[in-house]
Amino acid sequence: MKTLYKAKVTTKGARDGHSTSDDGVLDINLSTPKDLGGKGDKNTNPEQLFGAAYSASFGQALEEVAKEHGFDLGDFSVTAIVKIGKNEEDELQLAVVLDAYIPTADVESGERLVNEAYELCPYSRATRDNLDVTLNLLLDQD
Incomplete structure (x- = not known):
């Protein structure tokens, strides 16, 4: 792989710790959600960060595909719903739902x-065959 960009992030203290990037742009406290046994502090968590990264990356891919087809996405958005749970082997597992809102699309083109x-x-x-991803096309935001 030819590297185009490298992000370096260090976390101290795991899920209830602090993450910083080497360039200082990312500098955030983390906390474990109540549903996972944490205090529920008002800090972000790995699932939210993964959702932000995945939805942004998927949105960029949508823009590139739309450009190839000469399609105007309008005021589109991508929402990632990241779920963490246990699989049949009682191991932690992620699943993601990606809701792509494309107001200018019909069902077929969307x-x-x-x-x-x-x-x-x-x-x-990167996640193919490693976690369940559900793709949803939303033509309105109701």
């Missing part, structure tokens, strides 16, 4: 864009 973006997105490729 599904084509979402499916092609899934193939292009590096997060989708």
Whole structure:
């Protein structure tokens, strides 16, 4: 792989710790959600950070695919719902739902864009066959 960009982030204290990037841009406290046995402090957690990263990357892939097709996405958005739970072997497992809101699309073109973006997105490729990902096309935000 030819590296185009490298992000270096160090976390001290695990889920109830602090994460910083080597360039100082990322500098955040973490806390374990109550649902996972934490105090529920008002800090972010790894699942939220993964959701932000995945939804941003998938959105970029949607933009690239739409550009290839000459399609205007309008005021689109991608929402990632990241779930953590236990699998049949009682091991922690992630699952993700990606809701792609594309107000300018009909069902056929929207599904084509979402499916092609899934193939292009590096997060989708990195997690393929490792976690369940559900893709949803939203034509309105209700």
